Amino acid sequence: MIDITLTINGEKRQFAVNAGETLLELLRREGYKSVKKGCESGDCGACTVVLNGRAVTSCIVFAVKADGGTVLTAEGLETNGKLHPIQEAFLEEGAVQCGYCTPGMEMATYDLLSHNANPSVTEIKEALSGNLCRCTGYVKQVKAVKTAAKKLTKEAK
Amino acid sequence: MDERKKDFATVGKSELKVDGRGLVTGKPLFTADIDLPGTLHVKILRSPHAHAKIISIDTSAAEMMPGVALVLTHKNTPSTRYTTAGQGFPEPSPYDTRMFDTVMRFVGDRVAAVAAETRQIAEAALKTIVVTYEKLPAVLSIDEALADGAPVVHDEEDSTGIYDAKRNIVANIDILAGDVERGFAESDVIVETTCETQYAQHTPIEPHVALSYLAPDDRLVLRTSTQVPFHVRRIVAYALGIPVHQIRVIKPRVGGGFGTKQEILLEGVAGLVTLRTRRPALIELTREEEFVSSRTRHPMRVRVKLGARKDGMLNALEMEGISNTGAYGSHGLTVLSNTGSKTLPLYNKAPNVHFYGKAVYTNLPVPGAYRGYGATQGYFPLEVAMDELAEKLGIDSVELRRMNHIRAGETSPIFVKLGEGREGVEQVIESCELEKCIDIGAQRIGWSEKHGKKTREGSWVHGLGMSVHMQGSGIPEIDMGAATIKMNEDGSFNLLIGATDLGTGSDTILGQIAAEVLGVPLEKIIVYSSDTDLTPFDVGAYASSTTYVSGTAVKRAAEKVREQIINVAAEMLNVDRSQLTVANEQVCTPDGKGVTLAKICEQAMYIKDQFQIGATASGLMHQSPPPFMASFAEIAVDTETGELKILNYAVAADCGTVINPKMAEGQMEGAIANGIGYALTEEMQLSPTGGVRNPNLFDYKILGMLDMPPLDVVLVDSYEPTGPLGAKSVAEIGINAPIPTLANAIYDAIGVRLTKTPFTPEKILAALQAKTWNSDGS
Numbered sequence: 001m002i003d004i005t006l007t008i009n010g011e012k013r014q015f016a017v018n019a020g021e022t023l024l025e026l027l028r029r030e031g032y033k034s035v036k037k038g039c040e041s042g043d044c045g046a047c048t049v050v051l052n053g054r055a056v057t058s059c060i061v062f063a064v065k066a067d068g069g070t071v072l073t074a075e076g077l078e079t080n081g082k083l084h085p086i087q088e089a090f091l092e093e094g095a096v097q098c099g100y101c102t103p104g105m106e107m108a109t110y111d112l113l114s115h116n117a118n119p120s121v122t123e124i125k126e127a128l129s130g131n132l133c134r135c136t137g138y139v140k141q142v143k144a145v146k147t148a149a150k151k152l153t154k155e156a157k
Numbered sequence: 158m159d160e161r162k163k164d165f166a167t168v169g170k171s172e173l174k175v176d177g178r179g180l181v182t183g184k185p186l187f188t189a190d191i192d193l194p195g196t197l198h199v200k201i202l203r204s205p206h207a208h209a210k211i212i213s214i215d216t217s218a219a220e221m222m223p224g225v226a227l228v229l230t231h232k233n234t235p236s237t238r239y240t241t242a243g244q245g246f247p248e249p250s251p252y253d254t255r256m257f258d259t260v261m262r263f264v265g266d267r268v269a270a271v272a273a274e275t276r277q278i279a280e281a282a283l284k285t286i287v288v289t290y291e292k293l294p295a296v297l298s299i300d301e302a303l304a305d306g307a308p309v310v311h312d313e314e315d316s317t318g319i320y321d322a323k324r325n326i327v328a329n330i331d332i333l334a335g336d337v338e339r340g341f342a343e344s345d346v347i348v349e350t351t352c353e354t355q356y357a358q359h360t361p362i363e364p365h366v367a368l369s370y371l372a373p374d375d376r377l378v379l380r381t382s383t384q385v386p387f388h389v390r391r392i393v394a395y396a397l398g399i400p401v402h403q404i405r406v407i408k409p410r411v412g413g414g415f416g417t418k419q420e421i422l423l424e425g426v427a428g429l430v431t432l433r434t435r436r437p438a439l440i441e442l443t444r445e446e447e448f449v450s451s452r453t454r455h456p457m458r459v460r461v462k463l464g465a466r467k468d469g470m471l472n473a474l475e476m477e478g479i480s481n482t483g484a485y486g487s488h489g490l491t492v493l494s495n496t497g498s499k500t501l502p503l504y505n506k507a508p509n510v511h512f513y514g515k516a517v518y519t520n521l522p523v524p525g526a527y528r529g530y531g532a533t534q535g536y537f538p539l540e541v542a543m544d545e546l547a548e549k550l551g552i553d554s555v556e557l558r559r560m561n562h563i564r565a566g567e568t569s570p571i572f573v574k575l576g577e578g579r580e581g582v583e584q585v586i587e588s589c590e591l592e593k594c595i596d597i598g599a600q601r602i603g604w605s606e607k608h609g610k611k612t613r614e615g616s617w618v619h620g621l622g623m624s625v626h627m628q629g630s631g632i633p634e635i636d637m638g639a640a641t642i643k644m645n646e647d648g649s650f651n652l653l654i655g656a657t658d659l660g661t662g663s664d665t666i667l668g669q670i671a672a673e674v675l676g677v678p679l680e681k682i683i684v685y686s687s688d689t690d691l692t693p694f695d696v697g698a699y700a701s702s703t704t705y706v707s708g709t710a711v712k713r714a715a716e717k718v719r720e721q722i723i724n725v726a727a728e729m730l731n732v733d734r735s736q737l738t739v740a741n742e743q744v745c746t747p748d749g750k751g752v753t754l755a756k757i758c759e760q761a762m763y764i765k766d767q768f769q770i771g772a773t774a775s776g777l778m779h780q781s782p783p784p785f786m787a788s789f790a791e792i793a794v795d796t797e798t799g800e801l802k803i804l805n806y807a808v809a810a811d812c813g814t815v816i817n818p819k820m821a822e823g824q825m826e827g828a829i830a831n832g833i834g835y836a837l838t839e840e841m842q843l844s845p846t847g848g849v850r851n852p853n854l855f856d857y858k859i860l861g862m863l864d865m866p867p868l869d870v871v872l873v874d875s876y877e878p879t880g881p882l883g884a885k886s887v888a889e890i891g892i893n894a895p896i897p898t899l900a901n902a903i904y905d906a907i908g909v910r911l912t913k914t915p916f917t918p919e920k921i922l923a924a925l926q927a928k929t930w931n932s933d934g935s
Contacts (some may be wrong), residue, residue, distance in 0.1 A: 033190040034183020036412070038362045039444040043854035046362050074183030087181040091173055094819030097827065098660020099180030100187065100363045100412030125862040132854065134362055134413050135660050137826030138862045139870075140819065 004067035008032065009076025015063070023049070023058035023066050027073065034074035034103035038132070045131030048104035049073050055111035057130070072110065074103035085151035086110060086144075095144035097135030105131045109145050117156075118149055159876040161883055162814055166740070167672045168882050171819035172679045175665045176410065176658070186410040188366045188382045193437040196368075197226050197272040199430055200279035201440070202286055203450060204261035204268055207520040207847030208295035208308065211259050211268070211288060218285035219271055224278035226434050228286070229270040231257040234429060238315050239396045242487040242525065243385030243419045245635050245696055249578030251318035251327060251486040253311050256396060256425055261290070262310055262484035263520050264848040265449035272430045272438055295520035296325065297847050299458065299481045302517040310484060310518035319486065327482050328490035328578075330497070331513040334570035340473025340509030344464030348545040351460040352538040352912045354896075356453050356841035359527055360859055363412020364447040369427035370437035372405065377428050380407045384418045384659050385697030386687045392421045393428055404428070408687035411659040415831070416526035417452045418659065419699045420487065448852035452525030453841060454533070455492050455516070456481045461538035464507075469552045471507035471561050476500070476535065478514035483523040489516035490578045492524070495531035498581065500539050502569030502783075503627045506561045510571060520847055526699055528828065529892040532628060533835070537914070540624035540897030544904065554608070554901070555599050558625045558787075565589045577700075582633040584780045588877040588885070590811035591625060594787040597871050598623070601807035602789035608905060616797040619804070620906025622790050624897040627783035630877075630886035631702030634779060638707035639693035640714040642671060643771035646762050648742055648754035649681040650718070655695025656707035657687045661888060662820040663703045667711045669816050670881050674715035675722075676739040677754065693773055701784075701886030704816065708881035710776035717772035725757045725770070782877045782885045786810035788829075788894035790866075792902040799922030801837065801903070803866035808894065811875040814883030818872065821887050825870045828891025834860045836895040840915050 001016040008027070017026055024047045027035045035058055038046035042060040049058045050072040077084035083091070086106050096102050105128060112119055112127035119127065124145045125138075133141065162169060179186050216228040234256045242250035257267055269286055273279035294308040301307055302325040311322045320329045341347055367381040377399070383389050386406040394401045411418065423440045430438035442451060457480045464473035478496045482489035497512035527533075547554040563569060565586050572584040599605065604621060612619040641653040652671050658664040668682040675682075686692060695707055719739055726744035727734035729752050736746050745751035761770050791804045808829060815821045838858040842850040851857045876883035896914055904910050909924040 029192075031185075031192075032183075033185035033187075036187070036363070037189075037441070038364070039854050041444065041853055041855065044362055044444075074181075078182050083178070083181065091177045091181050094171060094174075094823055096174060096177050096180050097662065097820075097823055098361075098363070098411060098413045099176070100361075100410075100660070102180055103183040106181065125865075129861045129863045132360075132362060132859060132861055134360055134415065134831065134859065135827045136823050137830035137868050138860075138865050139826050139868055140823060142862070 002064050004064055006066060007070045009072060017063040019064060021063045023061040023063045026063040027058060032073045032075055036100055036104060045108065046101050046104045048107045048131060050107050050110055055108045074106050077106065085155060086148040089144040089148035089151060093140045093144040093147055095140040101131055101133045105141060109148060113149055113152055117153055158874055161876050165673060167669045167679055168814065168816050171817055172665060172669055174662055175668050175684050187363060187412055188368055188380055188409055189439065189441055193370055196437040196439050197430060197434060198276040198279050199270055199272045199427060199438050199440040200276065200283055201270045202268040202283045204264060204266040206261055206290055206292055207264050207297065208293040209261045209290035210293060211261065212291050213289045214269065215287040216269060219282040222278065222282045222285065224274040225271060225282045227272040227430055229257060229426065229429065231259050235396060235398055237396055237398065239392060240487055241420050241422055241485065243388035243392065243421055243697060246391060249490050250488055251316060253316040253319060254485050263522055265522060266484060270426055272434065295847060297520060299479050299517050299519065302519045310520060325518040326515050327486040327518055328493060328516040330493055332574040333511050334574060335509030337473045337475050337509045337511040341464040344472045345467040346546065346549050347462065347464045348542050348549060349460065349462040350538050350542045350545060350912065351458060352541060353458045354456055354534045354537060354914050356456050356522060356843065357835050357839045358448050358453050358841060358857065359415040359417040360854065361413030361415060361417060364442040364444060365418065365423055365451055366441045367423040367427045368437065368439045369431040371431060371435060376403050376405055377431060378405045378407065379424045379428055380409060381424050382411045382418055383408055384414045384657050384699055386657060386689055387655060387694050388697060389421050389424050390689045393425045396425045397429060405690045408657055414659040414698065415528045416699065419526040419697065420452050422451060444854060445852040448841065448857065449522065449849050453522050454527040455524035455531065457496065457534040459496060459534055459538045461542045463542050463546050465546055465550065469550050469557050469560050471504050473509040474501055474504060474507045475511045478535065480514065480516040481519050481521065481524065482516045483519055483521045485523045486518065487523060487525045492531035494575055494578055496535035498571055498575040499532035499628055500535040502571045503563055503625065504561045505563040505567055505569035512575060521843065522841065522849060528831065528889050530889065533893045536624065536626060536893045537896045541900050541910065544901040554623055555595060555604060559592065559595060562591050562625060563589060577632045577635060582779060587879060588782060588813060588875050589785055590873045590875045591785040591787065593873045594785060594809035594811055595625065597809040597873065598787040598789045598807050601869050602791055602805060604789065607791065611906060617793045617795050618906045619791065619793050620902045622898045622900065622902025622905055623788060624894055624901065625787050626890055626893045627785050628701055628886065628890040629781035629783055630705035631778055631781055632700050633781045636696045636700060636702045636706045637775055637777045638695035638710045639773060639775040640707065640710040641693050641771065641773040642714045642718045643769060644718060644758045646755060646758045648677065648758060649683060650675060652682050652684045652711065653692040654686045654707060654711065655692045656703050657695065657698040659698050661698065661824065662817060663698065666704060666816040666820060667708060670708050670711045671715045673882060674712055675719060677742050701888045704884050705880050705886055706776045706778055708884055709778065710774050712881040713774035713776065714772050717774055718770060721770045722754065722757055725761050726752050729757065729760055780879050782879060784810060784812040784886050784890050786890050786894065788898045790898045790902050792899065792906060794903060794906045794921060796907060796925060799918035799925065801916065801918065801921060805869065806866050807869040808891065809871040809873055810890065811873050812887035813875050813877035813880050813885035815872050816884055821872055822870050824887045825891045826868055828889065829868060829895060830860050830865060832892040832895035835914065836899045837915050
């Protein structure tokens with residue numbers, strides 16, 4: 001077992017992990033169940049979290065490799081019972097069907113909007129292209145990201 | 158807008174999903190999101206052979222391994238044959254499956270299972286199991302299966318419900334209306350086309366998963382990602398030989414199903430591990446297992462022959478389907494039935510109709526229910542043949558559909574002749590806005606300006622294609638769903654439904670129906686669904702049934718509750734009940750005297766003649782009103798590379814009253830996206846020995862955000878008189894459209910007819926080259 005330290009959703013925590021354990025496995029066993037398992041090969045994006053400011057598929061990141069890092073999951077978006085503008089936008093635009101891909105999409109959106117406050121449709125599609133959804137035709141997720149961008153810009157003013 | 162919809166307060170509004178908040182915040186709502194102490198992890202050993210007999214199996218090393226709690230094989234598990242198809246009882250699928258069998262019938266069939274402290278131990282233990290197989294000759298295509306002297310996939314004595322096991326025929330259908338021979342003889346123009354569809358998987362982003370544990374009263378609890386919780390309870394009880402009352406099935410949030418979770422695959426194994434070890438057991442399929450061992454769409458070869466008079470009126474329709482139902486017959490008969498029953502009534506002007514076909518066993522992966530359910534496979538040749546017919550007749554494709562499609566007030570002999578594995582039910586169409594759909598779709602895509610123009614831009618040529626469709630709304634006189642509503646003293650209601658929300662939003666739209674009838678906002682309806690201990694029965698989420706069938710149950714239960722509310726209010730207000738109306742959370746007289754729902758419940762619960770205001774009602778329907786749609790696409794094909802781009806995709810659909818517009822659009826958009834994937838990119842590639850070569854989401858390509866064309870979805874104004882508040886279904890119909898629409902668009906662009914999906918650049922290019930060679934005369 002290897003000891004690592006991670007700051008998850010603002011909380012600094014220590015874990016003993018196996019060398020082969022993925023960040024996905026660690027996060028899920030530690031109760032961050034928003035992080036979903038869909039393929040374990042980095043193809044579907046359901047396990048997307050923000051690691052050190054960038055969206056990654058946590059199923060292909062070894063937990064030891066994340067040592068010392070900062071992780072944000074969908075659990076960390078909500079503050080004091082108030083939804084994050086990204087979560088609000090996904091809900092209001094009807095971008096959620098089964099909801100299994102939603103947390104991962106939200107984290108990919110978080111990465112995008114923290115680097116680009118007003119993305120074009122193409123930029124949105126590129127940023128979320130690794131997040132597969134089988135329920136929707138992505139129409140409403142693109143809208144949700146647009147709406148989230150507007151909400152965040154308004155909030156920042 | 159239809160007059161009957163004008164007073165709706167909640168129905169017709171895009172209310173937020175009742176489970177949406179929990180989903181966007183990532184709460185632990187899915188099957189595997191809860192951790193139970195002492196949970197065993199179950200992994201399954203799968204057959205490497207397409208057809209083999211297990212001669213011996215040695216599990217002793219696995220059993221000795223530290224951390225292994227239990228090993229299951231055919232030697233220590235029930236030998237009962239059952240069907241994995243989660244259908245109404247008695248299921249129209251053969252009982253040809255054992256939990257663990259002695260004969261392996263496809264690559265991926267179940268050999269053994271290990272339950273261990275961790276997944277890693279379970280996986281390691283699987284590797285120590287020594288199996289000696291006697292390899293048997295395998296049938297790896299429908300033609301091999303039907304050949305004289307073909308190896309028999311199911312030669313066991315104890316399977317039942319197989320049409321002709323010795324000839325690998327699971328099901329046989331032959332229905333006739335009128336006289337097709339005469340119909341063709343009297344036709345001026347005849348076209349005939351045969352189309353083939355491929356193996357494809359549903360790929361829900363959450364693979365199959367089941368968690369079992371013992372309740373404090375020692376009953377077995379199955380928490381499972383299923384579309385059919387009540388069928389799970391019944392079929393697991395049967396397969397394990399325990400009473401139904403010993404099992405509780407809970408369906409938490411489900412990460413998509415699309416038909417593949419209408420199948421009882423894991424629950425029995427997890428349950429057996431729990432019963433034997435008295436510990437919780439978790440089985441999660443990997444993505445690879447999801448492809449290899451869960452369920453797929455039925456690959457089919459379907460031939461359509463159409464005969465028409467010079468004026469364009471259809472005179473005879475013939476459809477012959479051969480369906481590959483893989484190693485087990487789950488949904489074999491009924492999917493094939495739907496290939497005819499959900500397509501042929503669309504063109505009811507033809508008096509002579511013949512539908513026949515077979516579903517055959519092969520030693521290949523096992524198909525089951527998949528959104529569209531056979532209709533997808535049938536619409537491909539039907540709508541391509543209609544396009545060919547239009548060309549031969551010199552009539553516009555859109556016009557030919559307009560002349561021949563079914564309309565309100567009309568019927569089709571197919572409704573009676575062909576049901577769900579048995580005779581159907583007579584039905585007159587009460588709502589059909591297909592003409593409007595065709596008009597809107599044609600206008601949105603620019604049909605009259607662009608079709609047949611073959612606009613060129615360098616090596617790219619533009620083309621337009623269209624197709625029209627119908628589906629159904631539940632299985633008439635078979636599907637039943639029930640709802641219970643009880644009132645609380647703050648004027649809120651608990652809505653308890655067996656109906657199964659697998660991400661479709663049915664909890665929300667059923668809540669909206671209850672809210673509408675009870676005159677309250679949606680937040681006053683607390684929705685709880687799909688728990689066999691706590692909610693009434695429902696067949697589950699399939700056959701586009703939930704809005705129509707379960708929605709009717711909810712409406713009826715709400716009406717009963719409303720009656721009780723009015724009775725109490727009449728006494729409280731001392732007026733005649735006929736004067737009272739329920740709206741805005743109160744009951745009022747015409748002159749404005751009123752009492753709130755909260756006060757009414759308080760009265761009933763605590764003050765006088767106390768009783769629980771509440772009711773249960775069932776929805777059993779005698780019709781299955783089809784939704785209708787028109788689908789149009791503009792594409793461009795690169796004649797140098799065969800690449801196809803969809804420039805615009807427009808659909809207009811009639812699904813009756815739209816209960817929740819954003820959710821209904823989402824259903825249509827998702828179905829079209831899945832359909833485009835099936836048409837263009839998705840294919841399970843099989844090796845010469847029957848294995849799946851691309852069991853992952855990298856090599857099996859479903860559409861991502863960058864792949865989606867602009868999608869223009871219009872839901873037209875419509876009202877289905879037999880449906881709850883005018884609603885019918887929307888879930889499945891859209892998936893049928895992209896294959897024929899795109900096939901017809903390819904023809905419009907480059908003049909070649911593709912008859913095998915998926916339409917890859919390689920196939921397009923090869924067809925183009927073949928055409929060039931042919932026209933060169935070389």
